[in-house]
Amino acid sequence: MWLLSRTLNLGILAHVDAGKTTLTERLLFEAGAIGAIGRVDDGTTLTDSLDLERRRGITIRSAVASLVIDDVSVNIIDTPGHPDFIAEVDRVLGVLDGAVLVVSAVEGVQPQTRVLVRALQRLRVPTLIFINKIDRGGADVDAVLRGIERRLAVRAVPLTLATNPGTHSAATVEPEPDGFHSALVEALVDGDDALFEAYVADAARVTPARLRAALAVQTSKTLVYPVYVGSAMTGAGTAELMGGLVSLLPVAERDDRGPCAGRIFKIERGSDGEKVAYVRMFSGALHVRDRVHDDADKVTGISVFERGAWVRRGTVRAGDIGKLWGLAHVQVGEQIGLRQVAAVRHHFAPPTLQARIAPERYEQHVALRAALAQLVEQDPLINVRSEPSGELAVSLYGEVQKEVIEATLAADYDIAVTFRETTPLYIERPAGIGAAEETLNSETNPFHAAIGLRVEPATTGFAFRLDVDHQSVPLYVYRNIDEFASAMEQYVRVTLQEGLYGWAVNDCLVTMTSSNYSIADGPPARRGPLSTAADFRKLTPLVLMQALHLAGTYVCEPMSHARIDALVTSTGSVLGMLAQQGAAVHAQSIRGEDISIEAELPAAGVQALQRRLPAVTNGDGVLESTFAGYQPVRGEPPIRRRTTPNPLNRPEYLAALSGQAFPLH
Numbered sequence: 031m032w033l034l035s036r037t038l039n040l041g042i043l044a045h046v047d048a049g050k051t052t053l054t055e056r057l058l059f060e061a062g063a064i065g066a067i068g069r070v071d072d073g074t075t076l077t078d079s080l081d082l083e084r085r086r087g088i089t090i091r092s093a094v095a096s097l098v099i100d101d102v103s104v105n106i107i108d109t110p111g112h113p114d115f116i117a118e119v120d121r122v123l124g125v126l127d128g129a130v131l132v133v134s135a136v137e138g139v140q141p142q143t144r145v146l147v148r149a150l151q152r153l154r155v156p157t158l159i160f161i162n163k164i165d166r167g168g169a170d171v172d173a174v175l176r177g178i179e180r181r182l183a184v185r186a187v188p189l190t191l192a193t194n195p196g197t198h199s200a201a202t203v204e205p206e207p208d209g210f211h212s213a214l215v216e217a218l219v220d221g222d223d224a225l226f227e228a229y230v231a232d233a234a235r236v237t238p239a240r241l242r243a244a245l246a247v248q249t250s251k252t253l254v255y256p257v258y259v260g261s262a263m264t265g266a267g268t269a270e271l272m273g274g275l276v277s278l279l280p281v282a283e284r285d286d287r288g289p290c291a292g293r294i295f296k297i298e299r300g301s302d303g304e305k306v307a308y309v310r311m312f313s314g315a316l317h318v319r320d321r322v323h324d325d326a327d328k329v330t331g332i333s334v335f336e337r338g339a340w341v342r343r344g345t346v347r348a349g350d351i352g353k354l355w356g357l358a359h360v361q362v363g364e365q366i367g368l369r370q371v372a373a374v375r376h377h378f379a380p381p382t383l384q385a386r387i388a389p390e391r392y393e394q395h396v397a398l399r400a401a402l403a404q405l406v407e408q409d410p411l412i413n414v415r416s417e418p419s420g421e422l423a424v425s426l427y428g429e430v431q432k433e434v435i436e437a438t439l440a441a442d443y444d445i446a447v448t449f450r451e452t453t454p455l456y457i458e459r460p461a462g463i464g465a466a467e468e469t470l471n472s473e474t475n476p477f478h479a480a481i482g483l484r485v486e487p488a489t490t491g492f493a494f495r496l497d498v499d500h501q502s503v504p505l506y507v508y509r510n511i512d513e514f515a516s517a518m519e520q521y522v523r524v525t526l527q528e529g530l531y532g533w534a535v536n537d538c539l540v541t542m543t544s545s546n547y548s549i550a551d552g553p554p555a556r557r558g559p560l561s562t563a564a565d566f567r568k569l570t571p572l573v574l575m576q577a578l579h580l581a582g583t584y585v586c587e588p589m590s591h592a593r594i595d596a597l598v599t600s601t602g603s604v605l606g607m608l609a610q611q612g613a614a615v616h617a618q619s620i621r622g623e624d625i626s627i628e629a630e631l632p633a634a635g636v637q638a639l640q641r642r643l644p645a646v647t648n649g650d651g652v653l654e655s656t657f658a659g660y661q662p663v664r665g666e667p668p669i670r671r672r673t674t675p676n677p678l679n680r681p682e683y684l685a686a687l688s689g690q691a692f693p694l695h
């Protein structure tokens with residue numbers, strides 16, 4: 031049969047430069063999916079296919095390739111490791127059956143490795159760890175293993191060992207059987223009572239095959255993390271890793287019964303500028319000429335992987351990744367098969383910076399706006415804003431992303447741009463609890479809907495809850511109460527983009543406490559025109575901003591945790607530089623001639639550290655930074671001018687609505 035029945039959608043994740051793309055290339059080569067092996071350093075790998083990726087030698091966009099191991103079709107998603115491109119990882123996390131986390135045998139566990147592992151754990155993505163670069167000088171597998179146990183706090187189970195590490199002849203061997211057997215038992219009994227009892231009753235009856243099966247089960251439950259060592263460059267240890275992919279990760283049978291459900295995880299523009307959407311199907315099948323949900327465009331073309339290569343087909347089935355054509359309005363992160371599009375959940379911190387962007391030639395302003403709109407399709411977190419001044423502003427993770435946007439606009443759209451200063455992207459948090467309500471037919475409420483909302487602080491992120499009775503929901507407008515809830519959640523989210531000081535409101539729980547609607551003839555409301563979805567949508571900002579006003583908000587600044595490694599002789603100048611950026615130093619540790627300094631500072635100051643580091647450390651310093659949450663701003667809160675009329679100014683809001691001066695979406 032030409033179509034394999036089992037698939038594995040595999041993410042390759044790691045810290046920048048750990049060797050993800052090199053490993054992907056190696057796996058593709060070993061499995062025969064490519065005839066010659068490319069190199070990142072020569073710009074010839076399959077997955078770093080963008081011009082900019084090849085020139086810079088880093089991955090910017092996630093890319094999909096496919097290979098076959100035994101009878102399993104493995105779709106590999108090679109992701110970028112640079113923290114500026116974390117949004118790319120975010121989008122693929124939800125479509126993975128398993129992952130390989132690459133850790134360099136030389137650099138070891140990095141802050142970004144921890145960020146990634148936490149997200150993989152939260153989503154319970156079964157993960158194998160590959161300790162790469164054992165051929166490089168300085169490789170220290172034992173130290174990396176200790177780092178994995180200690181800093182990643184996962185139960186690591188080493189399945190292969192390195193011989194001659196740190197040399198070009200580095201190779202891998204299986205561990206000595208007796209010691210390996212007892213190490214496996216020790217790692218697995220905690221998570222498996224039956225295994226524990228069998229072992230206590232008669233240790234000899236716990237066979238290697240039984241342990242192997244238990245290892246696969248506990249790997250799929252993310253209780254343990256099998257570890258392989260090797261070199262993506264020389265190919266050492268990669269065959270064992272490939273064996274582990276299909277024997278330890280949960281390979282899915284292709285089963286296309288059930289309703290059509292999938293998720294769009296990547297959007298790109300084809301050679302003619304047409305939109306191409308990548309979908310991972312979870313159940314059912316999607317065919318050419320189907321709609322992805324009730325009011326969407328029709329799919330005009332589908333490509334799927336067959337034996338490692340994209341081929342045009344009429345259908346994409348559960349378990350598969352496919353490319354879809356014809357969906358002009360589809361958005362990345364969107365779930366397909368459902369009419370009501372669920373809100374996209376993010377697994378990492380949002381961008382912490384914003385920068386105003388302007389074309390060098392003023393007449394390209396409209397072209398720039400259109401080009402940015404296309405970039406936002408691929409990366410919604412860029413979140414382009416039209417400032418009240420008419421300028422455009424984008425949200426950013428960092429300087430490298432900014433350079434990539436600039437280079438992309440120049441190369442693909444022929445637009446030269448300049449970025450104005452980069453400033454922090456503050457957020458607002460509710461200070462207390464606030465509640466507001468509008469009832470039907472009251473003087474203050476021009477809409478045919480009634481809403482009560484309560485706003486209160488929440489520990490992390492945004493949550494919406496519906497606390498109303500079925501009877502109070504207009505089920506002739508929304509199909510069911512869940513659809514009403516997700517519509518209301520969407521209206522609330524849109525409103526919270528601009529809080530009392532103009533910044534997005536986060537870390538808050540919004541509860542809908544009352545609801546009512548009017549129908550043409552009698553109860554439950556007094557006679558009146560039929561409520562529509564627009565009534566609920568337009569009334570939400572009025573009620574919500576009132577509740578927010580009563581709760582009060584305070585503005586918070588994004589912080590970064592920075593770690594600087596340098597020579598001890600640079601200590602004074604590094605500390606001086608940190609003090610100038612308002613950083614609080616937490617720890618200093620000296621090892622031989624090296625010092626490692628850890629500090630926390632406003633995220634907006636990290637770029638300045640990066641810029642000044644070479645001069646301050648005579649070129650020896652290395653800076654690592656990760657997001658460290660938000661802290662209340664001291665003193666006068668910064669204000670961002672709103673781009674939409676403030677619903678707290680009711681006449682202005684209503685006037686703008688009736689004039690349709692701004693879209694609510």
Ligand SMILES: Nc1nc2c(ncn2[C@@H]2O[C@H](COP(=O)(O)OP(=O)(O)OP(=O)(O)O)[C@@H](O)[C@H]2O)c(=O)[nH]1
Pocket residue numbers: 044045046047048049050051052053070071087088089090109110111112162163164165166260261262263264
């Ligand atoms: N010696 C040695 N070098 C390696 C190995 N794997 C990767 N490299 C080199 O390390 C550098 C980074 O490799 P990439 O494969 O681009 O790393 P990456 O993780 O994909 O990097 P990003 O996608 O930018 O995060 C390149 O110069 C590779 O040639 C290895 O096993 N041994």
Ligand SMILES: [Mg+2]
Pocket residue numbers: 050051052078088089108109110111
């Ligand atoms: Mg890469």
